[in-house]
Amino acid sequence: RFSALQQRLLCAAIHFFHRHIRSDNNVPQRMKDNPIFALFEEPQYHKNKPDLHPIFHQSVQDASPLHICSFILSILHQGIFSVSAFIISVIYLSRFKETTHVSLHALTWRPLFLTALLVADKMWEDKPV
Numbered sequence: 001r002f003s004a005l006q007q008r009l010l011c012a013a014i015h016f017f018h019r020h021i022r023s024d025n026n027v028p029q030r031m032k033d034n035p036i037f038a039l040f041e042e043p044q045y046h047k048n049k050p051d052l053h054p055i056f057h058q059s060v061q062d063a064s065p066l067h068i069c070s071f072i073l074s075i076l077h078q079g080i081f082s083v084s085a086f087i088i089s090v091i092y093l094s095r096f097k098e099t100t101h102v103s104l105h106a107l108t109w110r111p112l113f114l115t116a117l118l119v120a121d122k123m124w125e126d127k128p129v
Contacts, residue, residue, distance in 0.1 A: 006083045013090045014069050017113070023063040023106040036100050040108040063106040071110065081121055088120035089113065
């Protein structure tokens with residue numbers, strides 16, 4: 001039964017990202033004093049990597065539906081993550097936003113997504129002792 005719903009759940013979760021990722025320039029300015037926002041700003045992790053493919057630098061500001069969808073689907077496919085773990089990561093991100101008041105922004109959504117997905121996958125896949 002769940003497998004019949006997976007495609008709809010996947011689409012709804014990707015839609016969540018598209019709806020909540022902001023790309024306006026006033027968000028980083030407004031969040032400049034927030035240490036949590038600063039921790040997840042992606043450009044800082046590109047600075048000391050001279051061999052990094054230029055596409056990473058070019059795509060940091062890209063919050064288009066196509067980029068969001070292709071990035072998420074690529075990570076899910078390459079990492080062999082389940083739709084269940086992805087849904088849990090969306091719930092984690094939603095709670096994270098409520099608790100920290102950190103906006104999902106074009107500069108932060110990819111590190112936040114990856115972190116939430118890894119935590120969700122670990123929670124979902126680990127067996128209790």
